Amino acid sequence: MWVALSLSIVVGVLDGFGLAMFIPLLQLVSGNEEIDPDSLGGLSFLLEGMTTVGLPLSLASVLLIILVFFSFKGILGFWRTYYLVLIKLYFTRVVRFKNIDGLARFSYVSFVQSNAGAIQNTMSAEMGRLSNAFGSYSATLQSAVMVLVYVSLALITNPRFTILVVIGAILSNLLYRQVYVITKKNSLAISKGGHLFHGLMIQMVSFFKYFKSTGYAKIYSKKLKSAVLTIEKSYRTIGYYDALLKATREPMIIAVVAAVILIQVTFLSAELNGIILSLLFFYRSLSYIMALQNSWNAFLNTSGAIENMKEFLHELKSGQEYWGDIVVEHLDQSIELKNISFAYGSKAVLQNISLTIPKNKTLAFVGESGSGKTTLMSIITGLLQPATGSISIDGVDYKEIKLDALQRKIGYITQEPIIYTDTIFNNISQWAEKTPDSLERFWYAAEQASVADFIASLEHKEESELGNNGIQISGGQKQRIAIARELFKDIDILLMDEATSALDSKTEKEIQENIERLQGQYTILVIAHRISTVQKADEIILLSDGTLKARGPFDELIENSEQFRSMAKLQVL
Incomplete structure (x- = not known):
């Protein structure tokens, strides 16, 4: 995971440098004969670097530098994404193998005392949710790193503006804490509802002939439908709050940025030109902030599978049968x-x-x-x-x-x-x-x-x-x-x-x-x-x-x- 996070940092920095070069590009396109280094704030070293290596500050050279930055960003972005796919597959395989090995060593006494529906659900549907939880958690970390990179670049460019926006974003995010709590609670309810449904389905399939011959199939199906409705209720609650988050997140962030700009220009007499690049970085990070909150909420949606899997692995471990070391090849006497x-x-x-x-x-x-x-x-x-x-x-x-x-x-x-x-x-x-x-x-x-x-x-x-x-x-x-x-x-x-x-x-x-x-x-x-x-x-x-x-x-x-x-x-x- 550290490899993926490191690649994300490099990808974010390359993207930020490429975006920063659009400021001198706009100046050149506007007819300015010279580029103002102060327009890049703390990133003016990019222009100094071009001069040091002998590149003229011309339209062609600026475009070339932008192309180089974004090309390397694309290459590293590919390897980061593919590496995350491999990590997710490896994680899923390890957990599945642990479940399979644990069940194979599960003692018969422990098995007959366990919930067959929970075993079936955990090793099938819950594994899918756990894999999704890992993917959402990885995406949250990646988005957090990208936001951190852009905030750092913005901080280098215009510290005061950046600090005010970050404070506003943190305060606004506190409004969503209760939503996260409700989402996690309902995720656990989905896991338990899945156990119940799978347990009922196992009995339906096992005793199908009896149910059909006695006319009980229709009556028993009501129990299945009740379990489905219980799961649906939890999903509906999660869906409601997920929609609420997605609908209010962007307006909330834009409101924070707009308020900070208003404070900077009206009360702190800041020049708008001085915050353009920082604003560009924040606008770029906006998508990652939204992705971060989306992926975090998606993680909470499936976090019940993590708790369930931990309990299941503990149950398998505590119920293991222990063998000796002597191998008996045949019964001889x-x-x-x-x-x-x-x-x-x-x-x-x-x-x-x-x-x-x-x-x-x-x-x-x-x-x-x-x-x-x-x-x-x-x-x-x-x-x-x-x-x-x-x-x-x-x-x-x-x-x-x-x-x-x-x-x-x-x-x-x-x-x-x-x-x-x-x-x-x-x-x-x-x-x-x-x-x-x-x-x-x-x-x-x-x-x-x-x-x-x-x-x-x-x-x-x-x-x-x-x-x-x-x-x-x-x-x-x-x-x-x-x-x-x-x-x-x-x-x-x-x-x-x-x-x-x-x-x-x-x-x-x-x-x-x-x-x-x-x-x-x-x-x-x-x-x-x-x-x-x-x-x-x-x-x-x-x-x-x-x-x-x-x-x-x-x-x-x-x-x-x-x-x-x-x-x-x-x-x-």
Whole structure:
């Protein structure tokens, strides 16, 4: 920024020198044989410099000097403007990257407690406002420097006149302070209103099918419209005061200059000729004074985005998850949980869970709703940290490992599979570069997930588009594509959280057969709600009220656990 400000000073000085040379130019055009050096006041050294280097004080030489000054001004002005563009792009990129990196390291616990609308709004619309705020702030500094340069030149030319005008300008500017306060307040309101609107929009898009099928879309749209009107009100207030500033600014400045001229000539007996050049500089600075106030008000219009971004970055930083330094390449032996407990607030969810998960074994977690199955799964993936106890992989505590390296070896299939609005290849490969190797891995993963024949039957095969969230394919195909995606990643652990509960019995059976074919190749952890999907698991873990009630193969639990036997009989799972 200092480079740009320095260039602005030089540009302003060159412009001022060029303007000053119009005074001798006018004298020569008026027929004067000699130029009066006093007409330039403190800038008479320009004429002296011409004489020193051997340039005659003629019409041609004066025009040449004017051309030189303004040519250099144009060249430096170009580099100043382009440099500011680069600085603004760099600033925007740095903040965006900080947001992206911060969100990537944001802990799951912090995320579920945050405002999704605020995250969406801050990383999209608020970034645009922040970039505009930076541009307006830069423009304010540039205008301030230019005004300072012209005032300095005017001060050199006619000190008394300049001081009076500056005092008048400062006093008149005090009238606008309350306007600036109101503008900043409404800018903050716009940021908060944006958070609300984006939060409502996320829900509208996520639950669109429900809203349409229940006739609630029109009712919910009223909430969206109310948020829009709230934002509009703040913008309208800012627009009103911005219009007021623009309408009164120039007349106010002209009134100050006119009053000073009147005082100088009437009461201080000053010669009008002595203030012409200073007046020329002030007239030149008038546009920059107006630009300064315009850009400052524009900065205040978007200043709410600065406060919001500072709060957001602080939230991301305070909610970061901290990892160890040990990189776990693969699961070689087992994952071990010792005396694990977890609570949401004062409500205990898991109590003293001890469990060993051997490599390439299939474990099924069963239990009624609220028994702690999903929470236990989240602890195994590293999304949640236990309140007490420890969890380790191959004897290394989770606190000592780089969790993101471990998590890249985990595949996670949920009841509602994640399907991107993209091609099948990008859904499975997650935007890997399309090479012979990645294509081979793609088709191998598709074969393992029993979805290869379906893909091959499509007109565009792996390049077929799946539509919005996979709307063009069935639930069973979504699950198969989701499984293929996890297998493409070269995982060690496959987690399935009620992955087949939303499917019909026939499709569920087909998906279950796919999973059974993977047994022995991966460590598979399954949360199931139907007994039929866990019968062939190596071990079944029965949870009840956050405690481990029983464990063992299916036949053993049927024989030894009354609770499991009752659940199997009633198909509560």
